[in-house]
Amino acid sequence: MKRLAAILATLGVPLGIALGGLSANAFTPPGPLDVNAAVEKGVAYLDTRQNTDGSFGDNYPIAETALALISYGVRDQGDYTTLSAARQTKVKNAVAWLLSQQTTNASDSNGVFGPADEYPTYYTGLALAALSFSKGTNAGVTNGITAGRSALIALFQGPTHKPTEACTTVTNWQYCGGYNYDFGTGRSDESNTGFGLTGLELTGGVPAALATLDVGWQRNVQEIASNTHATQADGGGSYQPGTDYTPFVSNANDTGSLLFGYGYDGVPAADAGVQAGIKFANDVLDVYELTKATRDGVYHAATNEEAACVPGANGCHWQFEGSSEGGYHYSMWSLSKGIGEYVSPNLADTSNFYAKVADLLVTQQSADGSWPQNGRDDASVIGATGFSIFALGLAAVPPPAVSGFTASSFHSGGTCSAVHLSWTNPAAPNYGGVQIVRRTDRSPNSPRPPRRRTPRPAGTALGSSRCRRPVAAFRCGRWEPCC
Structure with a gap:
């Protein structure tokens, strides 16, 4: 911490170091x-x-x-x-x-x-x-x-x-x-x-x-x-x-x-x-x-x-x-x-x-x-x-990936389809989730844009806290939790 009295400057000694090839960005940052x-x-x-x-x-x-x-x-x-x-x-x-x-x-x-x-x-x-x-x-x-x-x-x-x-x-x-x-x-x-x-x-x-x-x-x-x-x-x-x-x-x-x-x-x-x-x-x-x-x-x-x-x-x-x-x-x-x-x-x-x-x-x-x-x-x-x-500070660490993700259809016919989505959240740390995207590029007749869901805490299914293994279904444009 600086005092009121000025301190004599330290004299720099020329080192004659060449600057060519030096880059301040030439490092691999820690994770x-x-x-x-x-x-x-x-x-x-x-x-x-x-x-x-x-x-x-x-x-x-x-x-x-x-x-x-x-x-x-x-x-x-x-x-x-x-x-x-x-x-x-x-x-x-x-x-x-x-x-x-x-x-x-x-x-x-x-x-x-x-x-x-x-x-x-x-x-x-x-x-x-x-x-x-x-x-x-x-x-x-x-x-x-x-x-x-x-x-x-x-x-x-x-x-x-x-x-x-x-x-x-x-x-x-x-x-x-x-x-x-x-x-x-x-x-x-x-x-x-x-x-x-x-x-x-x-x-x-x-x-x-x-x-x-x-x-x-x-x-x-x-x-x-x-x-x-x-x-x-x-x-x-x-x-x-x-x-x-x-x-x-x-x-x-x-x-x-x-x-x-x-x-x-x-x-x-x-x-x-x-x-x-x-x-x-x-x-x-x-x-x-x-x-x-x-x-x-x-x-x-x-x-x-x-x-x-x-x-x-x-x-x-x-x-x-x-x-x-x-x-x-x-x-x-x-x-x-x-x-x-x-x-x-x-x-x-x-x-x-x-x-x-x-x-x-x-x-x-x-x-x-x-x-x-x-x-x-x-x-x-x-x-x-x-x-x-x-x-x-503490760096933000992305949650571990979920495991056991499966998707299976349980309804066919009509204009809407429903799909079971299931996954297992990581045990430690106790959080995780999936991102769900509905792709329209494979359904050219569908005008809907992609739908995204943000990660959910462990033990929840898109808002439900009763599911051990989170499961969700997409029915006619909306997501519904189910167990």
């Missing part, structure tokens, strides 16, 4: 089962890292505990009762500890997680995200979310701030509409803003008044020609408006946060800023595909958008953040969520962002299930693992 196995393996690693008090981690336990809970939430898809008894206990203990870190007094900082003078925006945003995955685990979750939302609204740099800030994104372009580390006034950055907005979005949405101001601030932080405060015009997101510290300009982390910020604020996909951001974000993922041996966060140091190339190669203006900043896995999360606000994931398409995210993360996972920390912005191994699982 859905591979993605889900990686998530399970990552959660199994987290199983071993819980402290005796229920927390996770050492240096940033609030953030690390929140990311661990998000990981369990990804694994159980928001229903902790589907976890094993041992994991349910871990989740409950972690939630109880996390809630104990929330301020509950009547001060202006009421509702924040952690000390009000430390990282309340980061911690509160992540804690709310974690609680959004942990419904039903603790009687205090609902009140914790309510108080946390109030705290994030009070931390927002604008009229809702405590103390109140009357500002506009034109006059006060450096900060109005974003988030600072804490309640200090007159400062915002994209990293804090991203976590603040995420906490609000996952617990009921970003309030309209905040979204309106935040759109203006996001415009001010994007490196695009229409932004008079920009120092570049490549479409990337920067840490702060007008910054000229190159590792903070058009970097991977902040571009992802810019995009999901636009998405949470309701900016449409056709917007020029959104389109430029998506292009830049995909360039970042392409750079990552070309540099799997390095696995470091990147930024772009040239005026205009540039296709992926290997940092350090002749003529390439992409640069690695270096060990001080890093943030590779933080950026995988922000890019996945940012592009995902506007583009549907497609694991089978190597040009799709999600196929790249899955490929990059699944191929890097350590034998113990963790992902390695990359610089300060990943926070820790637990942080890197939590960001990776949050970025991956």
Whole structure:
């Protein structure tokens, strides 16, 4: 996580790597089962890292505990009762500890997680995200979310701030509409803003008044020609408006946060800023595909958008953040969520962002299930693992095929025919179905178009729950269940 003080840039060493023949799409993406196995393996690693008090981690336990809970939430898809008894206990203990870190007094900082003078925006945003995955685990979750939302609204740099800030994104372009580390006034950055907005979005949405101001601030932080405060015009997101510290300009982390910020604020996909951001974000993922041996966060140091190339190669203006900043896995999360606000994931398409995210993360996972920390912005191994699982999610796995499908006529004569259709659903997982299409190409006298039926749950026959072996009949243009 970025400090207020700038850190000396890491000097790039020319490597003289030839670019000929390199392709960011030259990989075979993992399958859905591979993605889900990686998530399970990552959660199994987290199983071993819980402290005796229920927390996770050492240096940033609030953030690390929140990311661990998000990981369990990804694994159980928001229903902790589907976890094993041992994991349910871990989740409950972690939630109880996390809630104990929330301020509950009547001060202006009421509702924040952690000390009000430390990282309340980061911690509160992540804690709310974690609680959004942990419904039903603790009687205090609902009140914790309510108080946390109030705290994030009070931390927002604008009229809702405590103390109140009357500002506009034109006059006060450096900060109005974003988030600072804490309640200090007159400062915002994209990293804090991203976590603040995420906490609000996952617990009921970003309030309209905040979204309106935040759109203006996001415009001010994007490196695009229409932004008079920009120092570049490549479409990337920067840490702060007008910054000229190159590792903070058009970097991977902040571009992802810019995009999901636009998405949470309701900016449409056709917007020029959104389109430029998506292009830049995909360039970042392409750079990552070309540099799997390095696995470091990147930024772009040239005026205009540039296709992926290997940092350090002749003529390439992409640069690695270096060990001080890093943030590779933080950026995988922000890019996945940012592009995902506007583009549907497609694991089978190597040009799709999600196929790249899955490929990059699944191929890097350590034998113990963790992902390695990359610089300060990943926070820790637990942080890197939590960001990776949050970025991956659970991939949709098509149901297994049904077996024993038969079709036989039981009526003949007249103008209508009836056909028995029978099949056996798969035993595990307990769902399945068939698609039924009436072909008109073999019945030239029939004017009816093809009829399709969607898959049905196990044990049903097109709406009936009484059939062990689903059977259906087509009679005179309509489907009827029968047993």
